[in-house]
Amino acid sequence: xKDAAGALTEAASPGGSRTPDWPALAATGLLGAAVPxxxxxGGLGALDTALLYEAAGEGCADTGLLxxxxxxxxxxxxxxxxxxxxxxxxxxxxxxxxxxxxxxxAMTEPDAGSDVSHLAxxxxxxxxxxxxxxxxxxxxxxxVAGLYVTYATTDPGGAYxxxxxxxxxxxxxxxxxxxxxxxxxLTSCQAGRIAFTRCFVPDDRVVGSPGxxxxxxxxxxxxxxSCLFAIYLGQQERLIGQCVQHARxxxxxxxxxxxxxxxxxxxxxxRLRLESGRLLLHRACAEIDDGEDASLWAALAKLAVSEAxxxxxxxxxxxxxxxxxxxxxxxxxxVRDALPATTFxxxxxxxxxxxxxxxxL
Amino acid sequence: xxxxxRATLHDRLxxxxxxxxxxxxxxxxxxxxxxLLDMGVLDSVRTxxxxxxxxxxxxxxxxxxxxxxxxxxxxxxxxxxxxxxRSQAASL
Ligand SMILES: Cc1cc2nc3c(=O)[nH]c(=O)nc-3n(C[C@H](O)[C@H](O)[C@H](O)COP(=O)(O)OP(=O)(O)OC[C@H]3O[C@@H](n4cnc5c(N)ncnc54)[C@H](O)[C@@H]3O)c2cc1C
Numbered sequence: 001x002k003d004a005a006g007a008l009t010e011a012a013s014p015g016g017s018r019t020p021d022w023p024a025l026a027a028t029g030l031l032g033a034a035v036p037x038x039x040x041x042g043g044l045g046a047l048d049t050a051l052l053y054e055a056a057g058e059g060c061a062d063t064g065l066l067x068x069x070x071x072x073x074x075x076x077x078x079x080x081x082x083x084x085x086x087x088x089x090x091x092x093x094x095x096x097x098x099x100x101x102x103x104x105x106a107m108t109e110p111d112a113g114s115d116v117s118h119l120a121x122x123x124x125x126x127x128x129x130x131x132x133x134x135x136x137x138x139x140x141x142x143x144v145a146g147l148y149v150t151y152a153t154t155d156p157g158g159a160y161x162x163x164x165x166x167x168x169x170x171x172x173x174x175x176x177x178x179x180x181x182x183x184x185x186l187t188s189c190q191a192g193r194i195a196f197t198r199c200f201v202p203d204d205r206v207v208g209s210p211g212x213x214x215x216x217x218x219x220x221x222x223x224x225x226s227c228l229f230a231i232y233l234g235q236q237e238r239l240i241g242q243c244v245q246h247a248r249x250x251x252x253x254x255x256x257x258x259x260x261x262x263x264x265x266x267x268x269x270x271r272l273r274l275e276s277g278r279l280l281l282h283r284a285c286a287e288i289d290d291g292e293d294a295s296l297w298a299a300l301a302k303l304a305v306s307e308a309x310x311x312x313x314x315x316x317x318x319x320x321x322x323x324x325x326x327x328x329x330x331x332x333x334x335v336r337d338a339l340p341a342t343t344f345x346x347x348x349x350x351x352x353x354x355x356x357x358x359x360x361l
Numbered sequence: 362x363x364x365x366x367r368a369t370l371h372d373r374l375x376x377x378x379x380x381x382x383x384x385x386x387x388x389x390x391x392x393x394x395x396x397l398l399d400m401g402v403l404d405s406v407r408t409x410x411x412x413x414x415x416x417x418x419x420x421x422x423x424x425x426x427x428x429x430x431x432x433x434x435x436x437x438x439x440x441x442x443x444x445x446x447r448s449q450a451a452s453l
Contacts, residue, residue: 083425117404159398160408161430211430214405219425293416295409357406358413 001052002059004028009062017187019144020068022099030056030069032097034227035081039093046223046285049073050230054278057234061330063337064188070228071140071189072096076103076149079165079220083208088167092147104145106136106194107217114350116151116217119163121196123152129203130154132166132174132196138344142192143180146170150194151213163213167205174199185336222294224345225302226284232309232341233281236274239316239334243267246320257319266315273308280304296358303351306341313338365419365447370440377414378436382407393437403433411439421446 008024025031034049035041044052056066077096080088095101112119121134132152139148147167154164168175178193208216244267247258257263281304284297313335317324324331342348365373371393378384378391384402385391397403403411411433416422421443423432432442 155398155430157399157401158430159401159403160405161398161403161433208425209429212425212428215425215428218405293413293422357409360410 001028001055005030005056005059005066006061008060008065018062018065020065020188022102024099025065025069026097026099028056030066031073031099032077032093034073034223035077035093035097039081039089040097041081041093046227046288047282050227050281050285053227053230054234054237057231058237059234061238061333062188063231063235063334064186066231067186067228067337068141068189070224070231071105072103074223074228075105075140075220076147078223079149079207079216080167082219083165083212083216084167085204087204088207092167096147101147102141102145103147103149104139104141104194105220106139106142106148106150108138109135110137114347117162117214119151119153121150121152123154123164123166123201125154126200129205130164130166130201132168132199132201134196136194136196138181138191139194140189140191140344142194143177143190148175148194149207150196151217152196154210154213158211160214161211163217164210165207165213165216166201167207168196168199168201172199172201183340185338185340187336218295221345222284222288222298225298225351226281226288226294228345229277229281229302229305229341232305232338233274233278235334235338236270236277236309236312239312239331240267240270240274242331243270243316243319263319266319270312270315273304273312277301277305277308295354299346299351299354299358302345303348303355307348309338309341310335365444367440367444370443371436373418374436374440374443377418378402378411381414382411391436393440394435396434397436398430398434408433415439415443419443419447421450 005028029042032041033044033052037043053070060066080092096103107116109120121132123130123132134152136150147169150166150168151163153162155162174197176195180190180192247263248256250257281301284294284301287294287297316331317335320329320331323329375391375393382402412423427442432438
């Protein structure tokens, strides 16, 4: 897997962004890893899927490319596997696994980021389906996707049951795809806005039942907070390897960097963060595979791994000194790709809130 | 927990929703038929707590298919759901 993932980046300039080659991503097994085989997937559970993404993260230095695949699988395809009707699954999953169809998750709105309990996007019931009105932002894969898994308010007084999930085709009348947003990290995964204006979605494209949107979203977030973040375990493994090599090879003050205790201590801290995050992440996956409530473990894993990814990328930049800031060494790209990890799938503050909730506070 | 009848379950769930989830007021006390969704009691945090409570207190997990507004609209509806899930678990 490491080698296959490494080959994904051969086509482009180092440090630059790429356009994902979706069939090539599919060929590595990443797009459909956690989809039952009968629908064209790999039939893996959460832990095996995480191990696959971890290996890919180690082999492929373009984290954005893997993020594009992961956003597709965990936030869009998994909800269809778990909550989609048999009709939806048969119609969409094979193409989603083969890379023929790309998906984007459209939950965030200009005024609904951390707090998605009051979505301004409305779905009004009409004969045979719903009319969607509203704007979604930060949709990863948005500019290139053929399918959107989106969420809209169907019952404003329904509290936890106020929203419904929909699988919407890109070519639906009334759906407008915005241009790619300019961002600093994960640049190989384009993100953009999606606007719905009286956009008709048929009843058979409701994912789960009406009112289950929150449940569908939370379930997909458990997969993201565990499996997607496995990419960042792989990234840390790769960075630590590069730093160890650099610390052995470069000398200052007449001895190897590795022999300066401050550098060795920094590397030990990097390893500690990686291994602690890995244990939490594997535990979260095991809880999912056992059919247990994984919310606590997924929040702990997401918090630990994303914060570790940022700290370790910054540590790598220090260990490489001036070279850490040169594009050709690739370290600065790793910093830019790690930074957003503490924001998407729920910020670090939100993970702490979830952990506190699970502690009964 | 041994078998529980509907009236006892109503009392216990009512107590939990009123005291732990802080629903209802002195002027408008909570009843088993109070509309929990319209009252905004069941936001995502309190829904998660309620589900954990049902799991630990009554030994049943609410399957995704049963997670609908219909089953959570009032204490009485939640009690019916718990009783159904318990009888299904017992017959396994
Ligand atoms: C690279 C990237 C990819 C993304 N991909 C997608 C996608 O595919 N689909 C999608 O729908 N969204 C996506 N998002 C959006 C992402 O989910 C949101 O940015 C995120 O949930 C935070 O929302 P916000 O940006 O509105 O920040 P805000 O919610 O405005 O938060 C701002 C700050 O306030 C803090 N804060 C807010 N509320 C609380 C609280 N209750 N307690 C403590 N602190 C709080 C936050 O932690 C944060 O530090 C993506 C974002 C990024 C960066």
